Amino acid sequence: MNGLYLVTDSGIAHQAGHTLPFVVEEACRAGVRWVQLREKDLTTRAFLELGVALKHITQHYGAKLIINDRVDIALAVDADGVHVGQDDMPHQLVRSLIGPGKIIGLSINNMDELKAAQGADLDYLGIATIFQTGTKQDTSSLLGLDGLTAICQQTSLPTFAIGGINATNSQSVVKAGASGVAVVSAICGQTSPYAASRELIKLFNGV
Numbered sequence: 001m002n003g004l005y006l007v008t009d010s011g012i013a014h015q016a017g018h019t020l021p022f023v024v025e026e027a028c029r030a031g032v033r034w035v036q037l038r039e040k041d042l043t044t045r046a047f048l049e050l051g052v053a054l055k056h057i058t059q060h061y062g063a064k065l066i067i068n069d070r071v072d073i074a075l076a077v078d079a080d081g082v083h084v085g086q087d088d089m090p091h092q093l094v095r096s097l098i099g100p101g102k103i104i105g106l107s108i109n110n111m112d113e114l115k116a117a118q119g120a121d122l123d124y125l126g127i128a129t130i131f132q133t134g135t136k137q138d139t140s141s142l143l144g145l146d147g148l149t150a151i152c153q154q155t156s157l158p159t160f161a162i163g164g165i166n167a168t169n170s171q172s173v174v175k176a177g178a179s180g181v182a183v184v185s186a187i188c189g190q191t192s193p194y195a196a197s198r199e200l201i202k203l204f205n206g207v
Ligand SMILES: Cc1ncc(COP(=O)(O)OP(=O)(O)O)c(N)n1
Pocket: 005, 007, 036, 038, 068, 069, 083, 084, 085, 086, 087, 088, 105, 106, 107, 108, 125, 126, 127, 128, 136, 160, 162, 182
């Protein structure tokens, strides 16, 4: 499985003229095998309906569907897992709710948060924020490539770097030590999510 992780944003997809299911289907068709449904402004009902639609698509392609923040939605759509950050439901509680067979990803923004997560029952870490991004307003301070390397050296868990990653800088992120790259606008905001995904996978495989 390649290390490209699509994190969704339906606002960005709509601005580019796409529906979110179209973006996810095109990304999966191109080979993306990690998809996170991340929606900050949807009603619970709309979030759930989108989750059901994405579950059908990801299941068809054998891709993992992870739900951002919302354990209830993850359970309702039988998603593969949940991604939580430092201000979300504590990961220990997420585990007790979703069970041992599901995936939990935790955001790490600095070395202190990494230390606090050592030995925890987690499946991967999202390392944020690498570069400047317009996609998320409440970002942590930028880690850059050096900060990313320092964190990746201190963990044996799989790491997905996130924040401002695109086709121009993705290889430098992998060379810095991340096992994968997570992107929003570099797929959702592109004219062809399929072509953008193919390019990112090709670059990833070429490192
Ligand atoms: C893969 C990945 N890494 C980090 C994040 C950020 O999560 P969080 O800090 O909880 O912020 P929000 O995404 O909830 O705004 C992520 N979503 N995915």
